[in-house]
Amino acid sequence: MKKLIFFLLLSVQISHAQQKHVPVIDDKIIKVDTLLWDLKTLSKAPEIEWFDKTGNIHSLFYKGVDYNGKPTQVFAYYSNPDLLLGKKTGKTKFPGVVLLHGGGGKAFKEWVEKWAAEGYAAIAMDFSGKQEDVKAYTSPGPEQGDTDKFYKLETGSDLKNMWTYQAVANAILAHSLLLSFPEVEITKTCLTGISWGGYLTCLVGSLDNRFKAAAPVYGCAFYDESDIFKVPLEKLSPAIRKKWMKYFDPSSYMSFAKPQFLFVNGNKDRFYNVIPYDKTYKLIAETQRSMCLIPDMKHGHEAGWEPHEIRYLFESVINQAPPLPKVKQIAIKDSLITVSYSSPVSIWTADFYYSNDTTSLNETRVWNSQKVNIDPKTKILSSPIPKEGFKYGFFYLKDHRNVSASSEFIIN
Structure with a gap:
């Protein structure tokens, strides 16, 4: 039953x-x-x-x-x-x-x-x-x-x-x-x-x-x-x-x-x-x-x-x-790498991460970073190309909501 x-x-x-x-x-x-x-x-x-x-x-x-x-x-x-x-x-x-x-x-x-x-x-x-x-x-x-x-x-x-x-x-x-x-x-x-x-x-x-x-x-x-x-x-x-x-x-x-x-x-x-x-x-x-x-x-x-x-x-x-911030249109010219971005909230901080390590496994690859310039008027992020160059790179940024976004990987 x-x-x-x-x-x-x-x-x-x-x-x-x-x-x-x-x-x-x-x-x-x-x-x-x-x-x-x-x-x-x-x-x-x-x-x-x-x-x-x-x-x-x-x-x-x-x-x-x-x-x-x-x-x-x-x-x-x-x-x-x-x-x-x-x-x-x-x-x-x-x-x-x-x-x-x-x-x-x-x-x-x-x-x-x-x-x-x-x-x-x-x-x-x-x-x-x-x-x-x-x-x-x-x-x-x-x-x-x-x-x-x-x-x-x-x-x-x-x-x-x-x-x-x-x-x-x-x-x-x-x-x-x-x-x-x-x-x-x-x-x-x-x-x-x-x-x-x-x-x-x-x-x-x-x-x-x-x-x-x-x-x-x-x-x-x-x-x-x-x-x-x-x-x-x-x-x-x-x-x-x-x-x-x-x-x-x-x-x-x-x-x-x-x-x-x-x-x-x-x-x-x-x-x-x-x-x-x-x-x-x-x-x-x-x-x-x-x-x-x-x-x-x-x-x-x-x-x-x-x-x-x-x-x-x-x-x-x-x-x-x-929406989230969004990174667009990567350009490399002379000694500068730039990206445009869109964001409903102003950008708080941004960095460029890069690596020349092509022999290590992904988890042990050595990365470096440097601060980038933020131009809120043109909505452009710019960074000098590292003197040693780079094989892999990406831009990482946060807005004033503490919401982060990035570019895609930039692979040379």
């Missing part, structure tokens, strides 16, 4: 979630010869089972895509500003954000809490299949290790059993679920992810054109050129490596992306180095991308969700709030 009552309640929850019209992904603009993901099916809100609805952060399971022919459940945390204040969700509508963790991570309750406090309905799901604080997890998908991400493809595994396929599909389903909640404004949803979650953000943000803004942190495309990720890829046979790059590298999809993108990274990141990173953001139209290269940014989940520039970008897109 208890089981019958549970399933009746569950069916009511599912029906309630799907009463709201959920927009469908426009898959016609993803012009690849073979698209693994059934984007129309993934546009439908999945079935859910609430695990814990007490407190200000709720937890749930939602139905994921099949793995090895068997159904899966995905664990997630959810909250919104009303829940955070201990109120029942009312008539107020909130923008939404989907949060994608990185390698070794999980669904982070603190991350959801942070975004709910920022005014968003937020959902974070677990891609590992082993959320240690949830004992009822009985049907997970693949693990996060290199076997499920890379090597299993060499053994003839179905592409849909690979970690990337599963993670992308389940991230899109989380978005569909978020869009089905009555308190979420369907025209104001955003996406951010950290490290491997940044990689997923590049993929999901390119495939799911219902998002209005996306902020990959660290993660990028061209995995075969990464200091770190080229290692497992080089262990694959050339044919399998090519297959992985075709289906699972973001470079195959990013030219079709529709959201506004903010690329957040450090200049010395261990996993996502200068050359592939530079190639990645250039796949997105210049008018559609913003840059925030943060000098010596640490790599980690907390470090990755700290930059408030992500929220400023989202607010500028969905609520027409004042």
Whole structure:
């Protein structure tokens, strides 16, 4: 009898979630010869089972895509500003954000809490299949290790059993679920992810054109050129490596992306180095991308969700709030390097970072910096070219909101 009552309640929850019209992904603009993901099916809100609805952060399971022919459940945390204040969700509508963790991570309750406090309905799901604080997890998908991400493809595994396929599909389903909640404004949803979650953000943000803004942190495309990720890829046979790059590298999809993108990274990141990173953001139209290269940014989940520039970008897109500063039109002439910029708030400080170190790995590369001249009338930043020249460089600036932005990498 208890089981019958549970399933009746569950069916009511599912029906309630799907009463709201959920927009469908426009898959016609993803012009690849073979698209693994059934984007129309993934546009439908999945079935859910609430695990814990007490407190200000709720937890749930939602139905994921099949793995090895068997159904899966995905664990997630959810909250919104009303829940955070201990109120029942009312008539107020909130923008939404989907949060994608990185390698070794999980669904982070603190991350959801942070975004709910920022005014968003937020959902974070677990891609590992082993959320240690949830004992009822009985049907997970693949693990996060290199076997499920890379090597299993060499053994003839179905592409849909690979970690990337599963993670992308389940991230899109989380978005569909978020869009089905009555308190979420369907025209104001955003996406951010950290490290491997940044990689997923590049993929999901390119495939799911219902998002209005996306902020990959660290993660990028061209995995075969990464200091770190080229290692497992080089262990694959050339044919399998090519297959992985075709289906699972973001470079195959990013030219079709529709959201506004903010690329957040450090200049010395261990996993996502200068050359592939530079190639990645250039796949997105210049008018559609913003840059925030943060000098010596640490790599980690907390470090990755700290930059408030992500929220400023989202607010500028969905609520027409004042935008981030933007650096444009790099020019090198005689002994001077200049860039123009636009900013709704005056620039507080600016520096030029540069390096001639071409032999070190990205994380150990030696960088120097020098102050630059700020001309608020012409909106020009100028810096003498270092006497020793430079191989890699970028401008980094902050406005009087303490909001930072940067140029793209300048590579000689």
